[in-house]
Amino acid sequence: MKQSNPVLAIFTILTFIFLLGPLAIIMVTSFGADSYLSFPPKSLSLHWYQHIFETEGFLSTFKTSIIVSIAGNLIALLIGLPAAYGLSRYQFWGKKFLNSFFISPLLIPGIVLGFALLKYVIVNYQFSIYTGLLIGHSIIMLPFIIRVIASSLANFDFSIEEAAISLGASRLATFFKIVLPNIRSGLIAAIVLAFLESFNNVDISIFMTGPGVSTLPIQMLQYVQNYFDPTIAAISVLMMLLTAALMYFIERLLGLSYFTKN
Amino acid sequence: MSLLSLNHVSVGYGQNTILKDLNLNVEKGELVSLLGPSGCGKTTTLRLIAGFLQAKTGQFLFNNKNYTRVPINKRHFGFVFQNYALFPHLTIFDNVAFGLRLRKMDKKTIEKKVRDILQIVNLNGFEKRFPAELSGGQRQRVAIARALVIEPDLLLFDEPLSNLDANLRIAMREEIRRIQQELGITAIYVSHDQEECFSISDKVAILNHGMIEQIDQPKAIYQYPKTEFVAQFIGFKNFITCTKRDIHGNEAVFSTTHGKFRTKMSPGTKSETSLKLAIRPEDIELYTDIHSDTTGENFLTGQIQLSTFLGKSYQYKVLTPLGVFHVNCSSETQPLAVGTTINLFFPMDKLVNVD
Numbered sequence: 193m194k195q196s197n198p199v200l201a202i203f204t205i206l207t208f209i210f211l212l213g214p215l216a217i218i219m220v221t222s223f224g225a226d227s228y229l230s231f232p233p234k235s236l237s238l239h240w241y242q243h244i245f246e247t248e249g250f251l252s253t254f255k256t257s258i259i260v261s262i263a264g265n266l267i268a269l270l271i272g273l274p275a276a277y278g279l280s281r282y283q284f285w286g287k288k289f290l291n292s293f294f295i296s297p298l299l300i301p302g303i304v305l306g307f308a309l310l311k312y313v314i315v316n317y318q319f320s321i322y323t324g325l326l327i328g329h330s331i332i333m334l335p336f337i338i339r340v341i342a343s344s345l346a347n348f349d350f351s352i353e354e355a356a357i358s359l360g361a362s363r364l365a366t367f368f369k370i371v372l373p374n375i376r377s378g379l380i381a382a383i384v385l386a387f388l389e390s391f392n393n394v395d396i397s398i399f400m401t402g403p404g405v406s407t408l409p410i411q412m413l414q415y416v417q418n419y420f421d422p423t424i425a426a427i428s429v430l431m432m433l434l435t436a437a438l439m440y441f442i443e444r445l446l447g448l449s450y451f452t453k454n
Numbered sequence: 455m456s457l458l459s460l461n462h463v464s465v466g467y468g469q470n471t472i473l474k475d476l477n478l479n480v481e482k483g484e485l486v487s488l489l490g491p492s493g494c495g496k497t498t499t500l501r502l503i504a505g506f507l508q509a510k511t512g513q514f515l516f517n518n519k520n521y522t523r524v525p526i527n528k529r530h531f532g533f534v535f536q537n538y539a540l541f542p543h544l545t546i547f548d549n550v551a552f553g554l555r556l557r558k559m560d561k562k563t564i565e566k567k568v569r570d571i572l573q574i575v576n577l578n579g580f581e582k583r584f585p586a587e588l589s590g591g592q593r594q595r596v597a598i599a600r601a602l603v604i605e606p607d608l609l610l611f612d613e614p615l616s617n618l619d620a621n622l623r624i625a626m627r628e629e630i631r632r633i634q635q636e637l638g639i640t641a642i643y644v645s646h647d648q649e650e651c652f653s654i655s656d657k658v659a660i661l662n663h664g665m666i667e668q669i670d671q672p673k674a675i676y677q678y679p680k681t682e683f684v685a686q687f688i689g690f691k692n693f694i695t696c697t698k699r700d701i702h703g704n705e706a707v708f709s710t711t712h713g714k715f716r717t718k719m720s721p722g723t724k725s726e727t728s729l730k731l732a733i734r735p736e737d738i739e740l741y742t743d744i745h746s747d748t749t750g751e752n753f754l755t756g757q758i759q760l761s762t763f764l765g766k767s768y769q770y771k772v773l774t775p776l777g778v779f780h781v782n783c784s785s786e787t788q789p790l791a792v793g794t795t796i797n798l799f800f801p802m803d804k805l806v807n808v809d
Contacts, residue, residue: 349539351539352542354526354533354535355539355541358532358601359553360530360553361527361556362527370541373543374543
């Protein structure tokens with residue numbers, strides 16, 4: 193039985209307007225024909241979408257963003273997957289500390305982390321900017337990878353791992369044949385969430401960009417400092433679409449897994 | 455030489471000892487149960503044999519080879535888990551075939567072996583289903599098939615039936631016994647259910663505080679428990695503490711502060727100092743008429759304190775000079791009133807001398 197509460201309904205609608213209103217405005221502006229951001233636009237055009245591809249910097253930084261997000265994701269997975277497994281599977285001294293340690297990049301302000309990375313990775317140790325960018329992004333992705341995979345492993349029955357080993361499988365084979373397939377949805381969710389975190393990141397990237405190396409969000413930031421045309425709105429719409437597509441993908445995946453389990 | 459022997463094995467974490475100086479021998483083709491209250495070390499013993507745990511001291515010999523440090527996946531033992539532990543992402547066929555594929559068998563052999571074993575556990579036709587689509591009893595049969603199909607040198611059961619309902623438990627334990635005998639496989643079975651262990655085992659080992667109190671054939675344990683703990687565990691509720699024991703041939707006379715008790719000497723000699731007698735509530739006879747025939751050796755007078763209806767019998771709590779005794783009487787007779795003075799008779803062949 194459903195009960196409708198008019199006050200609650202109004203609040204809900206207001207909250208949605210508050211959250212989605214700016215996005216809707218950006219979407220509409222991106223189709224405007226004027227050479228400055230205006231709402232509502234006087235006439236419609238796809239010109240600014242075309243302009244994204246004609247402007248120097250957007251495509252190349254998009255490529256950098258994608259490469260850094262994917263490579264950083266791999267690095268974070270390489271560290272995070274074994275870490276999440278160890279933290280879920282075993283009891284050991286210092287486990288609580290390690291748990292908080294791996295979450296710490298989420299708690300430290302991005303600016304602080306970015307500056308620290310700049311100071312040590314680039315200035316002190318003279319790594320290339322690209323390496324610094326990759327390290328920084330791996331670090332901010334790590335908490336997502338570990339948290340999501342660990343919560344997936346929390347529901348994993350480790351006796352099936354023992355069953356596989358008792359049937360003759362090695363520990364490594366068991367991990368790939370038994371553990372991974374059973375935490376697949378968590379694994380994919382972790383990868384997608386970490387990817388989005390990295391792809392949209394500004395506060396770390398801003399310290400880790402320089403001549404020839406920049407990410408898309410940083411390029412956008414620089415663009416709006418100089419120009420005030422709807423190109424930025426058009427890119428924003430494309431980024432929203434990418435994010436929405438990935439979120440929809442996770443939702444489908446995790447939503448479906450509830451029906452296949454148990 | 456036994457197929458399996460644990461020699462002076464101990465297991466513990468830090469200060470905590472779980473098994474201390476455990477010895478166990480299992481012959482080829484036997485089904486041996488490990489029975490005991492929770493925390494007695496039965497599952498630990500099983501996991502040690504499987505290789506999930508390492509012994510702190512002692513030796514594990516299997517087939518005359520030292521298995522103490524052999525890793526789990528090289529032992530070639532089958533393990534049946536309490537919660538089945540089927541692979542949720544694989545079909546029944548793939549679950550059963552898992553161990554065979556690791557042994558790099560060709561496709562045809564695998565298919566035949568899986569089909570044959572599913573036939574044995576009465577699950578043919580279920581190949582394409584997933585574990586979640588099966589009932590508890592079916593899942594456990596898949597788990598048994600999966601462990602059996604690799605033709606293990608030893609089959610280990612860790613309370614395999616405790617998640618099933620009562621009727622299914624009985625059917626499944628018969629099934630387990632049938633399969634074990636049909637394939638002539640050596641098995642170790644852990645349970646806390648006494649009836650389950652007694653009904654399917656060649657031998658039962660009763661564990662307490664990380665040690666085996668007694669290991670013997672079920673009937674022998676049932677009739678002649680060796681220690682007070684074993685006696686209590688298998689339903690001896692009444693104990694008499696005596697002051698002196700005199701042996702006359704194959705009989706012994708125990709003296710107490712209130713009368714003498716004569717028993718047959720039980721197999722397995724007891725030490726001079728074991729002065730305890732045990733008897734089940736249903737083995738004590740009860741007399742309401744007190745005269746010279748119902749006094750003397752093996753008799754004790756007492757007063758009914760409490761009467762409880764148990765279904766097929768009444769249980770009386772009888773207060774005697776030697777303590778409280780529990781006596782079961784057929785419920786077909788008229789129940790006796792609380793306060794009635796009665797005579798208890800302890801039949802010679804039902805009174806067991808325990809440590």
